[in-house]
Amino acid sequence: MSMGALDRSRREPLWAQLHADLLRRLAAGDFAAGFPGEAQLRVEYEVSRHTVREAMRRIREAGLVESGRGRQSQVLSQRIEQPLGSLYSLFREIESRGIVQKSVVLSCGLKSHPEAAARLDLPPESDLFVLERIRLAGGEPLAHDCVWLPAQIGQPLLDTDFSRTALYDELAKHHIAVPDSGRERITATLISPEMASRLNTPVPAAGLTIERTGLRKGKPMECRRTTVRGDRYALLMAWNERGYEVSGQTS
Amino acid sequence: MSMGALDRSRREPLWAQLHADLLRRLAAGDFAAGFPGEAQLRVEYEVSRHTVREAMRRIREAGLVESGRGRQSQVLSQRIEQPLGSLYSLFREIESRGIVQKSVVLSCGLKSHPEAAARLDLPPESDLFVLERIRLAGGEPLAHDCVWLPAQIGQPLLDTDFSRTALYDELAKHHIAVPDSGRERITATLISPEMASRLNTPVPAAGLTIERTGLRKGKPMECRRTTVRGDRYALLMAWNERGYEVSGQTS
DNA sequence: CTCTCATAAATGTACGTACTATTGCCTCAG
DNA sequence: CTGAGGCAATAGTACGTACATTTATGAGAG
Numbered sequence: 001m002s003m004g005a006l007d008r009s010r011r012e013p014l015w016a017q018l019h020a021d022l023l024r025r026l027a028a029g030d031f032a033a034g035f036p037g038e039a040q041l042r043v044e045y046e047v048s049r050h051t052v053r054e055a056m057r058r059i060r061e062a063g064l065v066e067s068g069r070g071r072q073s074q075v076l077s078q079r080i081e082q083p084l085g086s087l088y089s090l091f092r093e094i095e096s097r098g099i100v101q102k103s104v105v106l107s108c109g110l111k112s113h114p115e116a117a118a119r120l121d122l123p124p125e126s127d128l129f130v131l132e133r134i135r136l137a138g139g140e141p142l143a144h145d146c147v148w149l150p151a152q153i154g155q156p157l158l159d160t161d162f163s164r165t166a167l168y169d170e171l172a173k174h175h176i177a178v179p180d181s182g183r184e185r186i187t188a189t190l191i192s193p194e195m196a197s198r199l200n201t202p203v204p205a206a207g208l209t210i211e212r213t214g215l216r217k218g219k220p221m222e223c224r225r226t227t228v229r230g231d232r233y234a235l236l237m238a239w240n241e242r243g244y245e246v247s248g249q250t251s
Numbered sequence: 252m253s254m255g256a257l258d259r260s261r262r263e264p265l266w267a268q269l270h271a272d273l274l275r276r277l278a279a280g281d282f283a284a285g286f287p288g289e290a291q292l293r294v295e296y297e298v299s300r301h302t303v304r305e306a307m308r309r310i311r312e313a314g315l316v317e318s319g320r321g322r323q324s325q326v327l328s329q330r331i332e333q334p335l336g337s338l339y340s341l342f343r344e345i346e347s348r349g350i351v352q353k354s355v356v357l358s359c360g361l362k363s364h365p366e367a368a369a370r371l372d373l374p375p376e377s378d379l380f381v382l383e384r385i386r387l388a389g390g391e392p393l394a395h396d397c398v399w400l401p402a403q404i405g406q407p408l409l410d411t412d413f414s415r416t417a418l419y420d421e422l423a424k425h426h427i428a429v430p431d432s433g434r435e436r437i438t439a440t441l442i443s444p445e446m447a448s449r450l451n452t453p454v455p456a457a458g459l460t461i462e463r464t465g466l467r468k469g470k471p472m473e474c475r476r477t478t479v480r481g482d483r484y485a486l487l488m489a490w491n492e493r494g495y496e497v498s499g500q501t502s
Numbered sequence: 503c504t505c506t507c508a509t510a511a512a513t514g515t516a517c518g519t520a521c522t523a524t525t526g527c528c529t530c531a532g
Numbered sequence: 533c534t535g536a537g538g539c540a541a542t543a544g545t546a547c548g549t550a551c552a553t554t555t556a557t558g559a560g561a562g
Contacts, residue, residue, distance in 0.1 A: 188458055
């Protein structure tokens with residue numbers, strides 16, 4: 001309900017409060033039986049039509065509802081996919097297909113790593129949280145994944161069993177936000193004999209190496225190096241006049 | 252100037268006409284010495300502040316200007332880069348670095364190719380324009396590139412010497428528009444011995460294989476298969492809350 | 503010359519009104 | 533039952549006003 005949802009004494013703009021409340025109610029499914037009209041929202045929240053439209057514009061632009069002259073707003077499919085890079089796409093795609101995703105943890109602890117420290121904007125000899133895993137999909141090795149975090153972020157994760165859980169889920173449990181932007185460098189490389197035995201590939205074999213730096217509010221907070229078996233993964237990119245979409249394909 | 256720029260009798264909304272005119276003037280460099288304020292635009296175009304803001308909101312959201320309380324709008328960098336896929340990024344990046352870009356044309360003509368025809372939504376036995384090249388950068392082989400076009404599009408290109416010219420430039424000369432959207436499938440593959448001799452790589456070597464379908468107004472018009480030497484190319488992806496940016500890196 | 507503070511200017515927020523264009527629904531004639 | 537037409541509802545466009553908040557500027561004190 002709108003009781004107390006809007007507080008005119010707060011510094012936050014009215015439309016922003018209304019926008020937040022509408023998002024909340026959308027997520028809660030309040031509008032499953034139809035989205036209210038501008039007039040109804042104006043009465044319900046006791047704001048002007050201008051304020052309602054200011055909030056609704058953002059809802060529309062996010063693609064959550066569709067509206068037009070003469071007809072009320074229609075709730076659209078609720079998928080709000082934030083870009084999280086090709087790596088995230090990879091592992092999400094696996095889950096969405098219901099493939100069992102497990103990992104073999106090769107190491108998990110604190111260790112210095114000059115190259116990773118440089119990418120995290122830290123002094124070369126800083127201790128970093130490092131997590132090295134072989135990621136399995138459907139029981140078969142898919143990728144070798146090594147992630148470094150600043151020690152202060154990784155500290156609470158030292159005792160975690162990462163064989164069945166995702167790093168971002170663990171970060172969320174400790175109320176640490178995931179990256180909101182980042183860079184990835186994707187190259188095709190030969191899988192080394194040592195790596196080949198871990199990934200159970202023939203020699204020679206090709207792999208996709210993804211070097212990733214994740215940022216939060218512009219500050220590096222995650223540095224990753226992942227080698228995916230070339231025979232089991234494809235990176236899919238779709239582009240149009242508005243931008244790119246990235247997804248993955250695992251076999 | 253604003254003389255006659257806005258026509259209230261037209262069906263197009265006033266803000267849209269204003270928006271279009273501001274875009275035009277921006278592109279023409281009219282605002283190089285500072286973007287006009289809302290008040291000035293209101294007077295100049297004889298519209299209400301609401302209409303000015305409706306137009307300006309779109310200019311701001313397109314990232315063309317930046318504005319905030321107390322200070323006038325600032326013109327930002329004017330780069331409006333249309334996404335054209337990773338392949339385009341690859342070859343553009345080479346040109347921007349001034350590296351001499353040449354090609355060895357392996358074949359150029361009309362030929363049927365069932366698999367490519369399927370991707371172009373054409374009957375399997377249709378004749379297609381096919382152009383197969385080894386692309387060189389700095390005198391050294393970089394990629395093997397094979398592109399198929401529907402015969403009617405490729406017909407005028409049959410006599411072109413593609414050893415020094417880009418396909419899209421040739422299409423432009425014949426007033427054929429380039430794709431405005433498309434899909435790419437990027438995988439890591441082993442370079443076959445036959446390909447290795449063409450690309451001058453050792454055996455074994457890894458390569459990035461890009462299968463691309465370019466669309467114009469939703470209709471497939473280009474189908475491509477490119478194998479890039481893994482040791483000479485990296486695909487760079489940057490992502491933030493708004494979307495992805497893709498670029499390339501050649502060595 | 504430099505720092506501080508008041509002022510002006512600009513955009514942001516928020517209210518009001520009116521009219522337009524489009525849609526969906528209901529009524530009514532056939 | 534069906535189709536046409538009118539009517540009400542709804543979002544879009546466009547105008548007006550006022551005040552808040554932030555920034556840049558300039559005057560004046562030190």
